[in-house]
Amino acid sequence: MPKSHIMLQLESQHHGTRMPQSTKTAILVIGGAEDKVHGREILHTFFGRCGSVDARIAIIPSASREPAIIGERYVNIFQDMGAKELRVLDIRDRAQAEDSELQSYIEDCTGVFMTGGDQLRLCGLLADTPLMEKVRQRVQQGEITLAGTSAGAAVMGHHMIAGGGSGESPNRSLVDMATGLGLIPEIIVDQHFHNRNRMARLMSAVAAHPERLGIGIDEDTCAMFERDGMLQVMGKGTVTIIDPAELSYTNHNEAGATDPLSLHNLRVHILSYGDRYHLHKRCLISPDC
Amino acid sequence: MPKSHIMLQLESQHHGTRMPQSTKTAILVIGGAEDKVHGREILHTFFGRCGSVDARIAIIPSASREPAIIGERYVNIFQDMGAKELRVLDIRDRAQAEDSELQSYIEDCTGVFMTGGDQLRLCGLLADTPLMEKVRQRVQQGEITLAGTSAGAAVMGHHMIAGGGSGESPNRSLVDMATGLGLIPEIIVDQHFHNRNRMARLMSAVAAHPERLGIGIDEDTCAMFERDGMLQVMGKGTVTIIDPAELSYTNHNEAGATDPLSLHNLRVHILSYGDRYHLHKRCLISPDC
Numbered sequence: 221m222p223k224s225h226i227m228l229q230l231e232s233q234h235h236g237t238r239m240p241q242s243t244k245t246a247i248l249v250i251g252g253a254e255d256k257v258h259g260r261e262i263l264h265t266f267f268g269r270c271g272s273v274d275a276r277i278a279i280i281p282s283a284s285r286e287p288a289i290i291g292e293r294y295v296n297i298f299q300d301m302g303a304k305e306l307r308v309l310d311i312r313d314r315a316q317a318e319d320s321e322l323q324s325y326i327e328d329c330t331g332v333f334m335t336g337g338d339q340l341r342l343c344g345l346l347a348d349t350p351l352m353e354k355v356r357q358r359v360q361q362g363e364i365t366l367a368g369t370s371a372g373a374a375v376m377g378h379h380m381i382a383g384g385g386s387g388e389s390p391n392r393s394l395v396d397m398a399t400g401l402g403l404i405p406e407i408i409v410d411q412h413f414h415n416r417n418r419m420a421r422l423m424s425a426v427a428a429h430p431e432r433l434g435i436g437i438d439e440d441t442c443a444m445f446e447r448d449g450m451l452q453v454m455g456k457g458t459v460t461i462i463d464p465a466e467l468s469y470t471n472h473n474e475a476g477a478t479d480p481l482s483l484h485n486l487r488v489h490i491l492s493y494g495d496r497y498h499l500h501k502r503c504l505i506s507p508d509c
Numbered sequence: 510m511p512k513s514h515i516m517l518q519l520e521s522q523h524h525g526t527r528m529p530q531s532t533k534t535a536i537l538v539i540g541g542a543e544d545k546v547h548g549r550e551i552l553h554t555f556f557g558r559c560g561s562v563d564a565r566i567a568i569i570p571s572a573s574r575e576p577a578i579i580g581e582r583y584v585n586i587f588q589d590m591g592a593k594e595l596r597v598l599d600i601r602d603r604a605q606a607e608d609s610e611l612q613s614y615i616e617d618c619t620g621v622f623m624t625g626g627d628q629l630r631l632c633g634l635l636a637d638t639p640l641m642e643k644v645r646q647r648v649q650q651g652e653i654t655l656a657g658t659s660a661g662a663a664v665m666g667h668h669m670i671a672g673g674g675s676g677e678s679p680n681r682s683l684v685d686m687a688t689g690l691g692l693i694p695e696i697i698v699d700q701h702f703h704n705r706n707r708m709a710r711l712m713s714a715v716a717a718h719p720e721r722l723g724i725g726i727d728e729d730t731c732a733m734f735e736r737d738g739m740l741q742v743m744g745k746g747t748v749t750i751i752d753p754a755e756l757s758y759t760n761h762n763e764a765g766a767t768d769p770l771s772l773h774n775l776r777v778h779i780l781s782y783g784d785r786y787h788l789h790k791r792c793l794i795s796p797d798c
Contacts, residue, residue, distance in 0.1 A: 469793070
């Protein structure tokens, strides 16, 4: 067992308290299809960042059309790891997200996990609800750890990729944009990234919003954001950063819906396990950053 | 001479003249599936750069397993445009590429067109043959215009993508490299680019050869290289430039065959119709270049 997990167990006598003082909260943006059976490294890291055996986790399965099944699956995983408390917030209509009892569970939890499914469904049910506002506040205060996988990752930015195509030159009609939950407003996330060949659609999204940062996350791969804006990669694949800060030209505003797009002077990073990048400084962690 | 060698001498009295003085030669690197029926812009541009009605064109169909059929198809297209002379150099074994009569056709032609098929087959038949050396010399001297589509485009660089996969994080085993014909040695070409989701494979190729420039060309799209190193885009899709000149880190040399690759600080340009880029200066044509 990693040393940090031992330390967290030793501090488990702080029963009933909030997040253990030594636990750093984070936001884990997961590209979908994370390992749920073997090493479960990403899910285990989330569990650790929720306080390990002190973890009280809320699972939000609302993106899925089978929320009970998928919720139960994550309950079993985190129960198996030894979480203190687990609850599936099986919100199926917006009125539920105003339920004060659910809100008080969010008040007391140490972590929130959003499952996969359909990101439009997830936003439709949760955007601008008191429950989601509570999640956002507590995440921003660094009081709880948040994770989202697949659709649960897609909703992280202010601008969200709702859907799109592949196998074409970047073009405006290749991506459908919507408004996300804005938990990390400055990023546009795409998930199952290289697995489903989504480079052109993320580039098309970035062309529409060059003030944002495009982040493509492969399956069983996680971009873990610390509170200071540092992102670290874990898991099996890569995290692709598309940084348009130096964009010198795009024809996005003049192009027809299916015209190929120009994007001049993108900076692109492919990050793999252990690589770190600073979201605000927009640089890789090296002596120059 | 094989029966399928077609010779058309539409204006045989002009036999022996060279490229008209006013015609600028170029190298057209075409991403495959170029329009052969309607506007035929790319093929028409090739025809023009070969001297239009003074064009004497050699068609090399050797990449294809159906060279007679594909050769005939291009003969019909350029005949229709009014080429003075057309000949399919249907080379099916390396000995033919030493045939002095074929070499003398190359001596007299104004343009060479390499069709699609399998780039390993094309290189296997033509690399380091006297015929291909003659083509290379005349292209380098600016005496003839050269075009290659699909497999005929893939062979342009010194390093050639022979095959590979898609739908994975960039990794060493995602791309099979071989030696190309080296007509534009500094580039690594990938074709049918966004259409077949080849970004990760071209990035994997660039990771192996960061001293080169990755160029991904979509279908019915052409990167036309002028003699001074200027590239201009025409056609329906985009040309993607992956420039690793500022690459600050890659794990390529330590990574296992299927480990995800890190590539930090790539510069990527998506170019569409009319965009221009200078191959040697590695910049887009703007006041800064």
